[in-house]
Amino acid sequence: MEDENQGSPQSRPRSRRQMIEAQLSWVTSLILFFSTIYVTLRLDFLWIAFGIVSLSLYVLPIVTTRDPFKAIPWEMTALVSSPILLHISEGSRALSENxxxxxxxxxxxxxxxxxxxxxxxxxxxxxxxxxxxxxxxxxxxxxxxxxxxxxxxxxxxxxxxxxxxxxxxxxxxxxxxxxxxxxxxxxxxxxxxxxxxxxxxxxxx
Known part of the structure; x- marks a missing residue:
C-alpha cells in the first residue's frame, strides 16, 4: 500500500516548470469555459457544440489519469480557445469598422x-x-x-x-x-x- 501511494500522481514531485505550465493550462481552460458560457447565453448553437467538445477533450485526460497535471499543454489550450474568442469579437463594431x-x-x-x-x-x-x-x-x-x-x-x-x-x-x-x-x-x-x-x-x- 505504501509503494502504491508513493507512485500515485498526487504524490509525485513537480518541477517549477511543470507547475507554471499546468497553471497556464488551467487559466486558458477557464477562458474557454467562460467563452462557452457566453455563446450559450447567445444561443449560438454551433459554437456551443464547439465549446462543449473542446472542454470535453480538455477534461478527458485529467479524469482518465486522475491527475490535474495531465491537462492539455497550455499552448494547445490557447490555440483551441482562440477561434471562439475571435468568433465572439465578430460582434465588435469598433473592430470591424476600424x-x-x-x-x-x-x-x-x-x-x-x-x-x-x-x-x-x-x-x-x-x-x-x-x-x-x-x-x-x-x-x-x-x-x-x-x-x-x-x-x-x-x-x-x-x-x-x-x-x-x-x-x-x-x-x-x-x-x-x-x-x-x-x-x-x-x-x-x-x-x-x-x-x-x-x-x-x-x-x-
Whole structure:
C-alpha cells in the first residue's frame, strides 16, 4: 500500500516548470469555459457544440489519469480557445469598422476551430493512449477531419438559417470561401503537427 501511494500522481514531485505550465493550462481552460458560457447565453448553437467538445477533450485526460497535471499543454489550450474568442469579437463594431482585415481574421476562426479539434484528437491519442500514428498519417487525418466537419458545419448553418429565418450563408461563393479557409486551416495545422510533437519535451507527453 505504501509503494502504491508513493507512485500515485498526487504524490509525485513537480518541477517549477511543470507547475507554471499546468497553471497556464488551467487559466486558458477557464477562458474557454467562460467563452462557452457566453455563446450559450447567445444561443449560438454551433459554437456551443464547439465549446462543449473542446472542454470535453480538455477534461478527458485529467479524469482518465486522475491527475490535474495531465491537462492539455497550455499552448494547445490557447490555440483551441482562440477561434471562439475571435468568433465572439465578430460582434465588435469598433473592430470591424476600424480594422479592415479584422473580418478576414475572424473568418479564419472557423477554420482553426475545426482543425484544432482534429489536432487535439490526434495528440490525445498519442499522449494518453497506446495508439500511435506516424506524422504523415496524423497530418492527413487532421486535414481530412477539418474538411469533412466543415461540410457538415455548412449544412448545419443552412438548416439553422431555415429554422430561425436568419440565413448565415448568403451566397454559394461565401460558403465556398469558408470551405477554402477550412481546408487551408487544416493543412496549416496538419503540417505543424509533426513539428510540434518533435519540440514537445518527452516529460510533457
Amino acid at each position: 480594422l479592415a482585415w479584422w473580418d478576414d481574421l475572424t473568418a479564419l476562426a472557423f477554420a482553426f476551430s475545426l482543425s484544432t479539434i482534429g489536432f487535439l484528437l490526434t495528440v490525445e491519442l498519442q499522449m494518453y493512449t497506446t495508439v500511435r500514428m506516424n506524422g504523415a498519417f496524423a497530418s492527413f487525418f487532421v486535414v481530412m477531419f477539418t474538411m469533412a466537419v466543415s461540410g457538415f458545419w455548412q449544412v448545419g448553418e443552412y438548416i439553422g438559417g431555415l429554422v430561425t429565418g436568419n440565413m448565415l450563408i448568403d451566397t454559394n461563393g461565401e460558403a465556398m470561401g469558408v470551405l477554402v479557409y477550412a481546408s487551408a486551416g487544416g493543412i496549416m495545422i496538419g503540417l505543424g503537427y509533426g513539428a510540434y510533437l518533435k519540440v514537445m519535451g518527452r516529460e510533457r507527453r
